[in-house]
Amino acid sequence: MTPLKKANYLSLPDSRDIDHYLFTLAEHSDRARMVHIGTSAGGRPVHALLMSSSPAFMRHYRPEPGKATVLVLAAQHGNEPAGAEAVQQLAQELTLGRHEALLKRLNLVLVAMANPDGRDLSRRHNANDENTNIDYVALNAGETRLLVNTLQRFDPDLVYDAHESGIWKRVLTREQGWLTDVEVQFEVGNNPNIDARLQDYTAGFLLPALISKVSEAGVRAEAYRGEITQLGQRVARGGLGITNLRNYAAMQGRVSVLVESRLDNKSGSYATPRNIAERVRKQHLALLSLLQLAATDSRRLMAVSRQARAQWQSAGADRSLSMDVHFARNHAEPEVRLPLVRLSSGERRYHEFVNYNAIVAGEQVLLPPAYAITRERERMARWLERHHIRFMTLRAPQDVRAERILIEALQPQPRIKPGVREKWRVQARTEAGELRLGPGDILVPMDQPLGPLAAMMLDPRSANALYQEAGWRWLKPGPFPVFPVNPGKARYSTSQDSGDLVTAAP
Ligand SMILES: [Zn+2]
Structure with missing residues (x-):
């Protein structure tokens, strides 16, 4: 029995109880193994439970030709415990030999508690009060780095x-008297710069298949509409930015799915405290349904995902990126009806919301051969290493063809712009010419699997640029210290080999 069931659902296990339980499962099964993957800000260990019928995977962790590798992350937010409980339950069932088909097609990496501090301190964030969920560009929190x-x-x-x-929302519930009435919502990687074939597969097949599978099992599932905080607001989808794991992983060429299940209202009366048994049941159904779909369709899922990692293909012409992405009014479906429940009476009613789920992909920029970095180079090198992005540090001056980016104006982003965390919109023009880079300057070649992801974070014109993050306030009018270059063919062919850091002699 999982610790939660053992406690008769009356108290949540802490991170040590959960670790202890998963270690015990692993000790008694040759298909399970605990791997230490890092330590939280508060000094708590973070583990992954590997579940596989393949001894080679258990030893080397590497992707296998006949099996899809699936990473499950639960409880990045410490106050959302049901996912971690569902992972423990599924792990137990698998060690007992249930869901036999899954381990024939899948190798599982289960991180039951991505944020053990949050679980033990009953809070959303880690012990340093960092929100790992929106940290995937800056990589400030140790937990985000260990997940990367x-x-x-x-x-x-x-x-x-x-x-x-x-x-329970301050305006929608307390002032307006309504609660949203959703059980389980799913979102997938939705940034328009994700590999085009991967996006087609995920949004066109996997998401609708998952929604119907869970609905058929009796739990109403829908596509995620973002947070509903008041009547009269616009609704869109999950955010488009790459600061979250969903889009960050998808930009790396991975099929990526988010689940948001209902965290019931404190004031309701339920069979178990805060309805935890029912919440775990929904999370378990969502997880199991996804794994079953992935196992059944593993061949196609692997092909699409591995192809995206080997050779990114943009949705637009050539290899181009949309720098300014956001949501806009969906003119084909201008309103959307969502079910709400009146807090006082339990009356259920549909309400109309303005539908803002159309994704606008603005300015297209051709992926250059490389980006040059000419400011705070040591700090930038550390940041690139954290992302596992390959780069070269010049030892001697080098002449390159450059496309300098000249920032002409910065506009504070209106709060109304949904879907992005962009704080400043950059107005810029480019100027092509020869330029001499100096010793210590960094070249980041785009001809690498993480190239498109790197470009979205490095290019100041991007809505997802690093410089939108606190601590990286580089944006100001004038020539920008990071810009596209063409260093010539020989220059970046050396970057393919060994580690993350390659130093090229001139
Ligand atoms: Zn959350």
């Missing part, structure tokens, strides 16, 4: 991020 390392280490084809959403 985990992506690199296991190279999953499918990434699943499990959350719960509270339905």
